[in-house]
Amino acid sequence: MNQQLFEKVDRYIGNLLAPEDPILQEVIQSLDDASMPQISVTPTQGKFLQLMLLTSKSKRVLELGTLGAYSTIWMARAIPADGKVITVEFDPHHLRVARQNIEKAGLSDKIDLRGGKAIDVLNELISKGEETFDFIFIDADKPPYTEYFELALQLSHPGTIIICDNVIREGKVLDENTTDERVKGVQRFNQTLANNPKVTATIMQTVGEKEYDGMAIAIVN
Numbered sequence: 001m002n003q004q005l006f007e008k009v010d011r012y013i014g015n016l017l018a019p020e021d022p023i024l025q026e027v028i029q030s031l032d033d034a035s036m037p038q039i040s041v042t043p044t045q046g047k048f049l050q051l052m053l054l055t056s057k058s059k060r061v062l063e064l065g066t067l068g069a070y071s072t073i074w075m076a077r078a079i080p081a082d083g084k085v086i087t088v089e090f091d092p093h094h095l096r097v098a099r100q101n102i103e104k105a106g107l108s109d110k111i112d113l114r115g116g117k118a119i120d121v122l123n124e125l126i127s128k129g130e131e132t133f134d135f136i137f138i139d140a141d142k143p144p145y146t147e148y149f150e151l152a153l154q155l156s157h158p159g160t161i162i163i164c165d166n167v168i169r170e171g172k173v174l175d176e177n178t179t180d181e182r183v184k185g186v187q188r189f190n191q192t193l194a195n196n197p198k199v200t201a202t203i204m205q206t207v208g209e210k211e212y213d214g215m216a217i218a219i220v221n
Contacts, residue, residue, distance in 0.1 A: 010044055010208030018047035028071045029113035039140070040067055041165065042209050046074035049163070050138040051154070052217075053078040056161050058134035062125075063087040064118045064148055065140030067128045069098040075137065076110045082172045086112045086133075088121045088140075119144060124153040130199065139165040151198045153198055153220065160220040164189065167203055168214030193218060 014020070016178060018027075021042050031038055041049070053061070059082065061075050066089035076085045089095050095115045102111050114121055118140050136152045138145065147163060155162055167173070167186045178184060193201050193216055201218035 006207040014043040018043040042068035050078035059083040061085040062093040062136045069101045135160045142182035143188035162218045164216040
């Protein structure tokens, strides 16, 4: 019953304050059509990312884990015309679908879609002296979250906001004896976040249409 209530409230909020236009609806449909997992952020989470971008006046955004570019589109719409989202996706099939969705959204000039392993792309950005990012969204595979975060710090500046999704895993982070590599990955990340003096951070629990989870929110000191 609680999950049904969470879903109803999430839809209520979304319909009021984060309605999906046809482009976003088509992105969600494209995942089913391409047999991809429906693990995009929810509309209310997409709107939350937009609000964080607007609050921080972000122009340069880095995203790890594009999937079908649903969250990417939400974020690209919230940055100025001369802003840029660099988004990284490993799966070639996901890349093709994301590229089509970005083109349909008319955002190819704002979104730089890159294929490859996130760690490799991050290291490449660092080695080439890429300009720092104002906002970083990490929503990729969970075991290397700590490594993603530490590399992301090298691409940040004081005031950069870093948000990492799926860090509560339906409360499984409380299980010290877990054998789930995804849970172990976020447990390690959460502890690293708590001990890192370079950021001020917290974790917000999330409920809604998707499973019970949480987002880590950090600001670089």
